Amino acid sequence: MPFLAKASLKAPILGSLNSGPPPRARALAADPVDDLVVPAADGKVLRPAAAEFDGLLPFNLRTTVRPLVIAQCRTAQGVSLAVQWARQHGVALCGHGGGHSYEGFSSCAGIMIDVRKMDAVVIDAANQTARIGAGALLGDVAEKLFVKKFALPAGTCKPVGIAGLTLGGGHGVSSRKFGLTADNLLAAKIVDATGAELTASATQNADLFWALRGGGGGNFGIVTEFTFKIHPVDRAIAFRLVWPNNFPTAALKKWQGFAQSAADELGFVLVMSGGQGHITGIRCTGQYLPAVAGQTLTVSALRTLLAPLLSVGNPTLTTRQFSYIEAARYFAGNGDPNRVFFKGKSDYSIGALTNDGVSAFISALRNSASPVAAIFEAYGGAINRVPEADTAFPHRGDTRFCIQYFAEWSSSAATNKNVAAVRALDAAMRPHLPGFSYVNYIDLDLTDWANAYYKANLPRLQAVKQQYDPGNVFHFAQSIPLPV
Numbered sequence: 165m166p167f168l169a170k171a172s173l174k175a176p177i178l179g180s181l182n183s184g185p186p187p188r189a190r191a192l193a194a195d196p197v198d199d200l201v202v203p204a205a206d207g208k209v210l211r212p213a214a215a216e217f218d219g220l221l222p223f224n225l226r227t228t229v230r231p232l233v234i235a236q237c238r239t240a241q242g243v244s245l246a247v248q249w250a251r252q253h254g255v256a257l258c259g260h261g262g263g264h265s266y267e268g269f270s271s272c273a274g275i276m277i278d279v280r281k282m283d284a285v286v287i288d289a290a291n292q293t294a295r296i297g298a299g300a301l302l303g304d305v306a307e308k309l310f311v312k313k314f315a316l317p318a319g320t321c322k323p324v325g326i327a328g329l330t331l332g333g334g335h336g337v338s339s340r341k342f343g344l345t346a347d348n349l350l351a352a353k354i355v356d357a358t359g360a361e362l363t364a365s366a367t368q369n370a371d372l373f374w375a376l377r378g379g380g381g382g383n384f385g386i387v388t389e390f391t392f393k394i395h396p397v398d399r400a401i402a403f404r405l406v407w408p409n410n411f412p413t414a415a416l417k418k419w420q421g422f423a424q425s426a427a428d429e430l431g432f433v434l435v436m437s438g439g440q441g442h443i444t445g446i447r448c449t450g451q452y453l454p455a456v457a458g459q460t461l462t463v464s465a466l467r468t469l470l471a472p473l474l475s476v477g478n479p480t481l482t483t484r485q486f487s488y489i490e491a492a493r494y495f496a497g498n499g500d501p502n503r504v505f506f507k508g509k510s511d512y513s514i515g516a517l518t519n520d521g522v523s524a525f526i527s528a529l530r531n532s533a534s535p536v537a538a539i540f541e542a543y544g545g546a547i548n549r550v551p552e553a554d555t556a557f558p559h560r561g562d563t564r565f566c567i568q569y570f571a572e573w574s575s576s577a578a579t580n581k582n583v584a585a586v587r588a589l590d591a592a593m594r595p596h597l598p599g600f601s602y603v604n605y606i607d608l609d610l611t612d613w614a615n616a617y618y619k620a621n622l623p624r625l626q627a628v629k630q631q632y633d634p635g636n637v638f639h640f641a642q643s644i645p646l647p648v
């Protein structure tokens with residue numbers, strides 16, 4: 165049922181991509197923001213001078229777009245009013261959850277439709293499901309679920325939003341056991357381009373439901389609530405292996421073999437850092453979960469599982485016995501909410517890197533002009549057992565790991581050299597990797613981005629876009645294009 169905006173909708177206000185350029189703010193005679201009326205129960209209109217405004221700008225300081233106005237919504241009706249206002253005034257719009265888009269796509273020159281206040285977590289323990297407001301942040305979700313000893317597989321960083329994470333897939337240390345965040349989605353409520361609230365699930369708007377599981381944030385509407393399958397959890401062991409810095413080749417070769425064969429109960433990431441002639445760090449951090457909830461975990465059983473990694477280069481192994489939530493807090497670190505400058509680029513390895521690929525990587529990492537890191541996230545397990553066409557997220561099957569090249573810095577003066585370092589590492593690996601990319605590490609450098617993110621699922625995503633957003637209202641630099 166569509167909610168009514170102050171003035172009735174005259175459709176279509178925004179042209180389709182087929183018929184012209186993307187939507188832009190048109191010249192407005194009077195201040196259009198005066199027309200944006202949101203009742204207090206449904207939200208609040210924040211102009212740039214509002215105290216809360218800057219706190220909602222994207223986490224990545226490298227991105228600089230400030231919105232004209234923010235609709236801080238508390239209800240689906242508030243979201244609907246904001247969408248309809250944007251259409252009536254021909255103003256660009258974007259959804260905003262945790263604000264952690266790598267390219268700042270939750271801000272735009274028009275209206276940011278923020279759902280952060282819609283962050284309730286309601287657990288149905290009997291059915292092992294939870295309704296989670298689209299504005300919830302991962303740290304809060306984990307804490308609230310664990311009060312009843314449940315968990316949702318998700319990323320580790322506390323201030324990342326459930327909205328962007330889920331819509332792009334969502335991998336984390338529990339994903340080899342429980343799947344991607346999107347794999348656990350049962351239903352979503354979403355306000356579409358007309359301002360109507362739809363439910364997407366296996367039985368309602370099933371194509372949209374398919375697309376919301378990995379098709380990327382910001383493409384089909386503004387999600388207001390998710391329903392997830394949740395998993396009983398109790399204990400976990402967190403582990404860390406640190407190799408001496410003179411073992412990069414042996415460690416990486418062994419790690420990528422291990423990433424294929426490891427038990428589902430292990431979720432793990434290899435981080436290698438270097439630059440300016442040195443390898444500066446080689447460590448694998450991970451989590452060991454019981455095969456079935458309640459089963460006792462022992463460090464000796466973990467050591468047996470990790471034997472292949474322990475057999476090379478004499479790494480130091482540290483283990484911590486934790487409750488599941490303590491492990492989540494450990495992986496999250498201090499979860500510094502302060503905005504930083506960063507650049508990430510990603511690819512996927514289908515099978516293992518060749519010896520030439522490993523050599524090229526180590527050499528490029530060591531010789532990077534400025535410090536840079538590569539983060540290898542092990543796939544396999546429950547992630548890879550879902551067929552690539554079953555959800556919009558396509559990186560399954562023989563995918564061995566996601567690799568991310570990453571740099572973070574604190575001053576704009578350092579932007580050019582850090583971005584160049586990340587790009588150089590990616591360029592060195594171009595001959596050795598397929599050129600796919602994770603949509604949640606969204607990357608404006610990519611030219612063939614739609615195929616890189618979605619592979620063979622792109623045509624179906626375009627068909628869903630045509631069905632649910634034919635006027636291309638939800639448009640940004642890398643939104644799913646309408647079919648030609």
Ligand SMILES: Cc1cc2nc3c(=O)[nH]c(=O)nc-3n(C[C@H](O)[C@H](O)[C@H](O)COP(=O)(O)OP(=O)(O)OC[C@H]3O[C@@H](n4cnc5c(N)ncnc54)[C@H](O)[C@@H]3O)c2cc1C
Binds near residue numbers: 265279329
């Ligand atoms: C420090 C850091 C750590 C990360 N760790 C992980 C990790 O462990 N695992 C992982 O898989 N990913 C990780 N990511 C990537 C993360 O999943 C993406 O950046 C994700 O898009 C962030 O979601 P968000 O809601 O915080 O971002 P936002 O910037 O708010 O939104 C991202 C995109 O989704 C859209 N969007 C936001 N809200 C809605 C909504 N309600 N409805 C529809 N569209 C919406 C936005 O318009 C934008 O296009 C990390 C990112 C950072 C910066």
